[in-house]
Amino acid sequence: MTASRPAGDVGAPKGVSRPAGGVGASMSALYEMPAELAIDTSIARRVIAEFIRGQLRQAGFEKTVVGLSGGIDSAVVAFLVAEAIGAERLLAVLMPYRTSSPASRTDAETVVARLGCASEVVDISPMVDAFFANDQDASSLRRGNFMARQRMAVLYDRSVTWSGLVVGTGNKTESLIGYTTLFGDSACAFNPIGDLYKSQIRQMAEALGVPEAIIRKAPSADLWPGQTDEAEADISYPLLDRLLFWRVDKRRSVDEVVAMGFERTLVERVDRMIASSEFKRQVPPIAKLGPRTAGVDYLYPRRRPGSARG
């Protein structure tokens, strides 16, 4: 999760007075899991493993590159890739900036050690600092976005040197509220976890045996000391995930979710976040001029016959 603070301006909507739809939150020892979001992780792992293998086969690749931040999303992706194709076909790239938390580095290294995959550390500080050398007043938003795009550039370079596809690590929660950097952390060849909410990622992490410290810690873009997603967005993940689930997946109206116990100011704020980030979830539009236009009336499977490299 990186940069681009969501346009939140409504203060302190904390929690709901009662559980939605009569569904209570079940408690794991490690995290809070809203009951309505619980998935069958064994089926999810099966689907995702076949998805990863299919994507690679259809593209003519055998290996993958994953940017490992030390957080739960990229750890889960690394575990899923290792499960699908074997850790020996995974390159984990650690890309710390000089202000990154040392704990993030340690956690990422734990994942590498646990999986036994290839890894590389690329310090992005010189690249980022060189760019902002004569622009010391650059905002944290600009710096954060730039870091995310530097990491993307590094991963795509390693895609060539390692002959691997870049696997996306963005989750459904951050995608829906737009807490991502366009062409930065959201850039990838394919994404195995993009339809899982943060709470469901935690459930997957537990099932996969991701180290507990990574599951327990507060999610963070790690752009400055003490930063956390939940403080920045001013909402907890279990609450946000539940709201998104009922609004988006279950098509409940604003009035209906308010009747379920969600605060109206929170619902409206999250609705604005979803709408204002729609552009981040779609391919940029092309002005329609010719007889057939990609994405409009020239529609082929991304992995059509002949699309595999080689």
Next chain:
Amino acid sequence: MQPLRIALAQIAPRLGLLDENLARHHEIIEEARGKGAGLVVFPELGLTGYLLQDLAAEVAMRLDDPRLATLASAAKGMSVIVSFVEESGDHRLFIAAALLEEGRIAHVHRKLYLPTYGLFDERRFFAAGDLLRAVPSRLGVGVGLAVCEDFWHLNVPQILALDGAQILVNVSSSPGRDLAATNEVGLGTATSWRNLMRTYAQLTTSFVIFCNRVGVDESISFWGGSEVIAPSGEAVFSAPFFEEGLFTADISLADVRRERIGLPLLRDERPELHVRELARIVAERAGLATDSTADDLAEAGLDVAPGDPIENPIGFRAGRR
């Protein structure tokens, strides 16, 4: 009646690779023959893959295509159901399922209902079929073919059974989705389909065969779980989810007679009642007849007049006038 061995080809077709898929079909037909199968069922668009979009026209075959003739020849001595993109003489593209028997195409069913909602976009690329027929087969019973979404419409299994089918075959490319842990089998799609198949088998007192593909096209994963359901509604065989394979199940066609004697639902069906009431509804929806049991201000085809649009969604209102 001899027992019948059914072979379910729960395969993962390669998207758009017709020749590769044809070769795989030939291999599987031989493998099924080796296993003693009398009926072999391949999934929807098993010869082409599902998410074709503009590739549909590029992999389409006319019914006189020599590749289909070769496949039909290879199927001799068995009944084999395959599925592909059919191009008609007037260049419409259909999702077709064909019954191959005695070295020829014995019957073609063109998918009737093309889902174009949610993750589906079939109507954009395909034409919908117009014919629904049960056909005789070398198995000695009537066979009714349907493709995937066709079975999300109650009339299809019922018409096939009334038309003389004792075996209803649904070939599918059903994308798995909804992993909610509360689902009976961990996958919402599978729970729904399993309910449908059992219900149809019981209500039509027929065997229901469901052959669903596995593998991945783009974002979507197909869940397999192919099944054979007895006329009693009980599963004879359930293939594993997501696993590619050629699975066999043995059935006794005499079960159809036993079930229909003991539970004569088909005997008691009232097709003339259907026709009469449906003809009435069609006329009412077209505004050609007055619905004597509807509210005065109800829209054509609806029984209930709209309530206050603020207080009540259209079509619902509290109490009757």
